[in-house]
Amino acid sequence: MTSLPGQNPAPSPRPAPAGPDTPAAGRTGRRLKPWHGLWLLLMLGWTVSAADRSVTGPVVTWMIDNGVGFMAHADNPHALGGLIGGLFFAGYMLTQFPGGYLGDRYGHRTLIVVSLLWAGVTTVLTGFLGGLVAFIVVRVVTGLGEGAFYSNDRTLITRLTPERDRSLGMGVVITGLAFGITIATVFTPDFIGFGRDFLDGDEAWRMAFWVLGAATLVVATAATWYFRAHLSARTVGRAALHLGGYAAVSLTLVMAVYFVGDATGLSDLWIAVLEVALAVGLVLYALRRKGEELGPVLKNRDLFLIYLVNIAILWNLWFFSFWSVSIVTGATHSSFTSGALTAGFNAGAGLLGFPAGGWLSDHGVRRGLGRREMMLAFTAAQAVLTVAFAWYLSAADHPSLWTMGVLLFTASLFFNALQPVGHALTADLARPDLRGSAFGMENLIGETGAVLSPAVGGVLRDSTGSWNAAVWLDAAVVVAGLAVLSFVRGPRPGAAVPAPAAPAD
Template identity: 80%
Template sequence: MPPGTPDTPPPVTAPPSLSVETPGRRIKPWHSLWLLLLLGWTVSAADRAVTGPVVTWMIDNGVGFLAEADRPYALGGLIGGLFFAGYMLTQFPGGYLGDRYGHRTLVVVSLVWAGIATVVTGFVGGLVAFIVVRVVTGLGEGAYYSNDRTIISEATPERHRSLGMGVVITGLALGITIAIIFTPHFTDFGKIWLSDVDAWRMAFWILGTATLLVAGAIAWRFRAHLSARVVGRATLHLAAYSVVSLALIMAIYLLGTEAGLSDLWIAVLEVVLAVGVVLFALARKGEELGPVLKNRSLFLIYLSYIAVLWNLWFFSFWSVSIVAGAADSSFANAALTAGFNAGAGILGFPVGGWLSDYAVRRGWGRKPMLLSFTGVQAVLTVVFAWYLSAAEKPSLLIMGLLLFTASLFFNALQPIGHALTADIAPPRLRGSAFGMQNLIGETGAVLSPAIGGVLRDHTGSWTAAVWLDAGIIVAGFFLLIGVRDAPGGGKAA
């Protein structure tokens, strides 16, 4: 951790009354908290997911910095991977800083940061400037996940913990769906005010403004937990990590490009950087963070989330191109069909959370349901890959149904895994545990857009990339077999 860390008061946690059920009240205090955090996920996810559809639009229309690229899909995938390199590198610091300064503080800092950076993206020109601003956006957004998960764990009764996590992270599906489906409309609207070449900028301006509005609403709700002094220190501390991370990410990109390394190898080196961050944390904070870094079950969950984040951002980034290429459809129709993949989370996330809590109440534990859902998702993804391989001209309807069904189980399993992490990790280190889970898992998000793009350029289709995705999901299933459920199956003591 950087030297000179300021002395700060212990993080402010939710008042005990928030996690105590009040008989006779249908609307509980934590329900409005869930709604606000859901909105935070929605705008944050839209900000990060919009890059994929915009890149696809640039390639299809031959504009921007992708117009002259020799391998446009590989370069577009690398852009997505570099964003997630930034997002990944502040996962663990974001959770650690949340444990120190207050998780509500870091949620507000993350959203304001992401909103400003997304708006700025719409003003930049040139490949390197675009990459820098996207990486900066990811660095700010990386602090949201670990702190939002921890706030829910603190403010929600344990019997509803997984449901709360599922309801809130539904915003991820909403945001990705908005980015995928509405980007064609954002660009059409941009053509009214801008040239056809610059119409893509409107998508970033609209979504960035929405993020700032949501950040203001959440800051108002959390105002009793915020102080200008602590917010300022937390922002500076996160900025210190971010400056170093940005320098390392861009150094790898620029030196790799200068040395003639392929886009794939540059993405791999970014993952090596993430491994270095984990080792650094072990060396500097090994004793303090031992309970979340050296716990076997937690570490297997962390590793299994490489498959989760690989699948999530492979399809979120490239699903429009996959559908359009397979069915030879228009950009708008492909976006609508691909939206089934993201839209399934609107149902899958809360249902998975509810089922997880139900399993705990029945004494079954969370692990059996997590394994079952992962297994079903693996099978359905294999079926989707086979259909792309076997069908002469895949149907938009069948692709939409397969994407929706596989994504339904995929999204349902995520709040189960989050709740299992919260059950196993010590309460005082939950922010750090969630940060490490996403830090390791995000290596999948860094690699999947880049490797998918390279395979598309090399083979001329998306079939090989989808088969690879299916294989990685199967590997994640086998990792989860070794996880031990929390004592008592996750039941409150």
């Protein structure tokens, strides 16, 4: 049972019985290990939460192509669509650090359950709302709830998986991100087609949110059952209310920036920039309030550089996740379904890249190769292939669906492989009792890229008439991330990792 905040866990009179989340010590044999079940559950959590956040891009693309919904009369539809995606991630980024901080306080399992339940309810609700402002509000609220998942998921894996399998675990679990993005990218046309059987044609997009939201609630129920020995209704309720307090303030600030920017005639891009400035201001405020407590999280040179690298990682991830269908259909003049299937190569590469990168990271560390060096190699390969994709898109008179699919797949393969390596590197660098806060800060700063990339990409598409400039900018951001990563020193290969403090959950 999770101890209440402010209390130290009571000593146990006898060893706790083995359970699904018992740490690895003492477990041997060829059977599936306890942490494997944890990996599977968290992978399912990543799958549904990633699908919930990714479905907005294909739905917006379908609205633009068919001239329906609140996109029907937009003067700059891609810019507006990008802003919608950016506002979601503005909410998502603002609960990254609070989510990790509350996980360190209330228990990481507790925050994972709260996040999944929150995301499921708000995604279903999205399908019932109409109008641009209502859609934006509920998408921001969804992001605010989902923002608590990442830091607690990464911390729980670090705590309950043997160090020798840490990267593999992170890679296997985050494969759910690839599953979710692939499902949202490839199957949104089918969800919309299914919706036409029950709804007016212009309203068929709602079915995508209902299907994915229901799936999220199923996974949330499974997580509640799996973690039942570590949960209490009182602690879950208090954690939800505490997160809700952060979310209410964040929603007010995000929407205030949107309304003020819209009323004063600012462009969609400048509104997105102001949302990023809001997040930076909140980080500085948190540092001022809790400077002594957060010093090891923000003032560690290598950790801070990793946070900056994460901006490039999340820029690339959500630029392609949001706009890949539109990029492919615009370049090849193919159908929405064909574009979605080809764009699915970008997301699908994670099914191989995430676990392969995690395994290679652990395998290399056991043989004296540092995670930093592996992350550099994977990022360099991704940079070369991303530049190749940008060049092909610009140079080819009639781009081939197959060629675009191959380039997207190979670039994404290395891109996905580098992420679990980076997550394990963050865990190695962070103080054990502040890992939740470190992962939260990493994603908070990194989500700057996720807020800006859909909006910047949409503005460049509307202003230039093609996706070439936006894709070249993405390539430049990836190269910049590689340059910053080269300055990370990282722990020495084989260096001992400090023993974890007493678990919060």
